[in-house]
Amino acid sequence: MGGGRKRGRTQRRHFKQGRENVWKHNPQRPPAAGGEGAEGGAAEGREGNPSWQPFATENPAFEDYYKAQQIIPEGEWDDFMNMLRKPLPATFRINASCQFYQDICSQLENDFRKSLETEVSDEHEEDAIRPLPWYPGNLAWHLNFSRMQLRRNQALEGFHEFLKRENEVGNITRQEAVSMVPPLFLNVQPDHHILDMCAAPGSKTFQLLEMIHQSTKPGMLPNALVVANDVDVQRCNLLIHQTKRMCTANLIVTNHEAQNFPGCNLAKFSSETCTDESKLQRLEFDRVLCDVPCSGDGTVRKAPDMWRKWNAGMGNGLHRLQVEIAMRGIGLLKVGGRIVYSTCSMNPVENEAVVAEILRRCGDSVELLDVSNELPELVRRPGLSTWKVRDRGSWFGTHEDVPRYRKNVISPSMFPSGKGTMDSHVAIGSVEINTDVIDADMKDSTNMVEGEQETKTASDDVNNGGDPNTEETSKLESNEVPNDSDKKSNSASIRTEHSNFPLHRCMRIVPHDQNSGAFFIAVLQKISPINENQEAELIKGEHNISKDRAEKLEKGLGSDKVPHKENTVQQQGVDDGNVMDEQQNGDVDNETSNGKSSEEAKVIVNEAENDQAGPRDRRRKPQNQGRWRGVDPVIFFKDEATIRSIVSFYGIKDTFPLEGHLVTRNPDAGHVKRIYYVSKSVQEVLELNVKVGERLKITSLGLKIFERQSSKDGSPCTFRLSSEGLPLLLPYITKQILYASAIDFQHLLQYRTIKFPDFVDAKFGEEASALLPGCCVVVLWEGHQNIDSIAMDPSAIAIVCWKGKTNLCVMVSPLDGKELLERICLRYGLKIPKADDVKPSMKIDGSDEQPDLSTEAVDPEAVPESKASDMEIADAKEVE
Numbered sequence: 067m068g069g070g071r072k073r074g075r076t077q078r079r080h081f082k083q084g085r086e087n088v089w090k091h092n093p094q095r096p097p098a099a100g101g102e103g104a105e106g107g108a109a110e111g112r113e114g115n116p117s118w119q120p121f122a123t124e125n126p127a128f129e130d131y132y133k134a135q136q137i138i139p140e141g142e143w144d145d146f147m148n149m150l151r152k153p154l155p156a157t158f159r160i161n162a163s164c165q166f167y168q169d170i171c172s173q174l175e176n177d178f179r180k181s182l183e184t185e186v187s188d189e190h191e192e193d194a195i196r197p198l199p200w201y202p203g204n205l206a207w208h209l210n211f212s213r214m215q216l217r218r219n220q221a222l223e224g225f226h227e228f229l230k231r232e233n234e235v236g237n238i239t240r241q242e243a244v245s246m247v248p249p250l251f252l253n254v255q256p257d258h259h260i261l262d263m264c265a266a267p268g269s270k271t272f273q274l275l276e277m278i279h280q281s282t283k284p285g286m287l288p289n290a291l292v293v294a295n296d297v298d299v300q301r302c303n304l305l306i307h308q309t310k311r312m313c314t315a316n317l318i319v320t321n322h323e324a325q326n327f328p329g330c331n332l333a334k335f336s337s338e339t340c341t342d343e344s345k346l347q348r349l350e351f352d353r354v355l356c357d358v359p360c361s362g363d364g365t366v367r368k369a370p371d372m373w374r375k376w377n378a379g380m381g382n383g384l385h386r387l388q389v390e391i392a393m394r395g396i397g398l399l400k401v402g403g404r405i406v407y408s409t410c411s412m413n414p415v416e417n418e419a420v421v422a423e424i425l426r427r428c429g430d431s432v433e434l435l436d437v438s439n440e441l442p443e444l445v446r447r448p449g450l451s452t453w454k455v456r457d458r459g460s461w462f463g464t465h466e467d468v469p470r471y472r473k474n475v476i477s478p479s480m481f482p483s484g485k486g487t488m489d490s491h492v493a494i495g496s497v498e499i500n501t502d503v504i505d506a507d508m509k510d511s512t513n514m515v516e517g518e519q520e521t522k523t524a525s526d527d528v529n530n531g532g533d534p535n536t537e538e539t540s541k542l543e544s545n546e547v548p549n550d551s552d553k554k555s556n557s558a559s560i561r562t563e564h565s566n567f568p569l570h571r572c573m574r575i576v577p578h579d580q581n582s583g584a585f586f587i588a589v590l591q592k593i594s595p596i597n598e599n600q601e602a603e604l605i606k607g608e609h610n611i612s613k614d615r616a617e618k619l620e621k622g623l624g625s626d627k628v629p630h631k632e633n634t635v636q637q638q639g640v641d642d643g644n645v646m647d648e649q650q651n652g653d654v655d656n657e658t659s660n661g662k663s664s665e666e667a668k669v670i671v672n673e674a675e676n677d678q679a680g681p682r683d684r685r686r687k688p689q690n691q692g693r694w695r696g697v698d699p700v701i702f703f704k705d706e707a708t709i710r711s712i713v714s715f716y717g718i719k720d721t722f723p724l725e726g727h728l729v730t731r732n733p734d735a736g737h738v739k740r741i742y743y744v745s746k747s748v749q750e751v752l753e754l755n756v757k758v759g760e761r762l763k764i765t766s767l768g769l770k771i772f773e774r775q776s777s778k779d780g781s782p783c784t785f786r787l788s789s790e791g792l793p794l795l796l797p798y799i800t801k802q803i804l805y806a807s808a809i810d811f812q813h814l815l816q817y818r819t820i821k822f823p824d825f826v827d828a829k830f831g832e833e834a835s836a837l838l839p840g841c842c843v844v845v846l847w848e849g850h851q852n853i854d855s856i857a858m859d860p861s862a863i864a865i866v867c868w869k870g871k872t873n874l875c876v877m878v879s880p881l882d883g884k885e886l887l888e889r890i891c892l893r894y895g896l897k898i899p900k901a902d903d904v905k906p907s908m909k910i911d912g913s914d915e916q917p918d919l920s921t922e923a924v925d926p927e928a929v930p931e932s933k934a935s936d937m938e939i940a941d942a943k944e945v946e
């Protein structure tokens with residue numbers, strides 16, 4: 067029963083951009099002859115529209131680069147390339163915390179698995195759909211159809227509809243198989259604080275939420291917290307849309323540069339600052355997911371445009387940012403905690419080189435874990451220990467060989483030994499993607515390949531096997547010292563280094579091992595605090611803060627506790643206290659001084675409540691609205707009178723904790739429109755955030771639980787229940803609640819408004835008419851022994867309704883209603899009504915008489931926004 071929203075323009079734009087990446091119209095080229103060829107996805111494009119030309123699934127520079135890097139043994143090269151040219155099979159995951167989890171599992175096993183058998187076209191595959199063997203609990207499924215086949219094949223239409231609908235309501239998530247791997251290696255527990263540093267569009271965030279909610283009983287909240295961050299405001303909105311499908315009060319969405327993610331630390335147990343030591347003093351995490359921005363060439367099966375775009379500079383240009391993000395993640399990680407670094411790139415400069423640099427910077431404080439005994443059924447290959455760097459058409463095996471004028475661009479950390487790292491810090495000061503590198507290589511990728519064919523590659527076994535621990539750092543693989551012209555062209559003749567870090571513990575997932583995309587994953591554990599010298603290094607490198615602070619740390623003067631008042635916003639009624647000056651003050655400066663912040667801060671958040679305020683209201687808003695311009699502040703909702711009226715109207719048991727758990731985004735208490743529920747873990751972070759001067763830029767949080775409802779019916783309560791929050795509140799509601807038979811429940815969903823005498827069960831109609839006017843809950847009792855315990859049953863089905871003068875009206879979005887209708891019909895063996903029979907305002911006797919809307923007087927503003935029902939957002943969400 068996740069919530070839903072109308073798709074915004076932003077989401078449509080993202081979707082269109084996504085589509086751009088699939089097929090392009092090429093008016094210059096005549097339609098290709100023939101039917102479906104071996105080009106897989108490329109050939110599929112011809113089925114529907116012959117004027118749509120497939121991308122050429124080749125790029126000599128790509129092959130040249132990865133052959134030289136020996137990411138795949140020579141004997142497997144053809145298999146590897148052939149697989150890259152095939153379309154990616156679709157995959158999805160069942161949300162084990164959704165109430166229809168069992169129903170969906172059985173539908174897949176007993177219905178679709180058999181009915182789709184005949185549609186399998188791949189001679190190597192027996193099953194039409196099958197669970198991914200490595201995903202725990204058979205929750206993830208692989209289809210032997212590509213996304214294109216799903217869209218085009220008539221026989222698959224029903225199944226495709228099923229996938230779209232279940233994805234939209236949050237019962238399943240369509241996600242690339244390899245993208246599901248990183249969260250599994252986090253070993254998440256229900257009480258963990260987790261940071262997802264680069265989270266949009268949110269498939270892994272959703273997976274993390276599934277993990278923390280999976281074993282939670284109805285009405286209970288896990289103690290966990292997920293902070294999902296992304297620098298891109300528009301992608302943040304996709305993330306918000308995605309996670310709205312989950313009933314969770316444990317999520318905070320933030321909008322920061324991950325490498326500058328603010329620290330929220332109060333002076334450590336200072337009695338002046340905080341008397342209650344049980345309160346959260348420091349925002350740090352048990353788990354960090356660092357799924358960094360990358361060149362993305364592992365997604366080429368899904369995004370064929372990559373063939374055309376790819377160049378070696380893409381990876382080089384991202385390396386530094388990736389290191390900075392990972393280092394910030396380690397800074398925010400608790401001692402003993404795990405961080406997973408991942409990319410969907412195959413490039414060692416973005417993968418092993420980044421991991422090696424982390425290990426180099428952190429010394430004994432961080433360990434690269436051997437996770438070979440975790441998920442044993444997942445086929446993976448060891449990380450590389452040797453690689454080289456390509457820049458402007460030349461190969462370099464060591465930083466020493468890089469021409470002087472390129473030394474600041476091609477940093478030592480890109481090489482296996484990392485030698486010369488100290489020099490690079492001068493250049494690292496501010497983190498930027500070096501477009502110069504990318505541009506240069508764009509030219510290279512088109513100009514240099516033919517003239518510089520590399521005919522020979524070094525031996526295969528160096529990269530993928532061997533025990534790197536036995537190797538010396540910067541051991542040279544070739545004794546030949548090339549002259550300048552050799553160096554430029556021949557990858558085999560250059561000196562290459564070998565890392566002595568155990569990089570074989572990193573995991574490479576390659577497409578031809580299990581018919582997937584490519585992915586890179588490294589699991590690291592923080593063994594001890596990063597020492598002060600390392601921290602100083604880190605700060606110098608990452609945050610560009612004042613030199614004297616870094617020097618102070620280097621000299622071992624410890625943490626600087628001088629508060630930077632100019633960077634903290636004094637909150638009315640909040641004792642800002644003695645805020646520990648962390649590097650985040652530097653971050654805050656960055657955010658506000660680099661010209662980015664004002665743009666960044668223009669967050670258009672779906673939850674933003676200023677939509678309800680007219681010009682007069684806006685003027686009334688207090689000056690101090692929060693730390694971040696354009697983002698509504700998070701305000702604890704403390705209006706006692708309103709809370710009392712809600713509690714009394716719905717008979718909410720006093721075991722349901724409300725105090726400190728209700729927040730709004732509207733500082734004007736008299737005009738609050740939506741109230742959100744937050745878990746204790748979120749509540750604590752919010753309190754801490756206020757104390758440190760609102761360093762977190764929070765774009766979304768919590769679970770919408772109550773919404774303002776004006777009505778002419780004279781309801782004593784001005785707030786109705788939100789469908790999103792109902793599963794959480796249901797076990798605690800004692801008034802305004804009705805229990806319906808399957809047939810009456812079905813009719814309610816089918817006709818949406820039913821007059822009291824028209825219910826099949828007359829007693830139900832009478833009970834409905836006896837309720838107080840206003841919002842109520844209807845629970846399906848069929849299939850349950852004892853009415854009193856239904857609400858505690860995870861499979862209980864309930865909907866929010868409105869009791870008017872003459873009838874009961876459903877307040878569930880049409881899409882949720884349709885989905886629910888089909889689910890109950892399947893569960894209770896009822897006939898699924900045809901689409902034409904599901905008319906929102908038809909009487910059950912079949913006449914088209916409209917319900918008396920004037921008597922209902924439901925505030926149109928309060929009717930739930932309908933969920934998007936077409937394909938656009940479902941596809942957009944599939945983005946890795």
Ligand SMILES: C[S@@+](CC[C@H](N)C(=O)[O-])C[C@H]1O[C@@H](n2cnc3c(N)ncnc32)[C@H](O)[C@@H]1O
Nearest residue numbers: 264265266267268269270297298323324357359
């Ligand atoms: C590989 S995608 C993340 C995919 C996501 N983890 C998921 O599973 O849906 C990388 C994300 O990093 C974001 N990003 C790029 N630079 C960033 C930065 N400096 N800080 C935070 N996020 C960044 C991009 O906007 C993009 O959404």
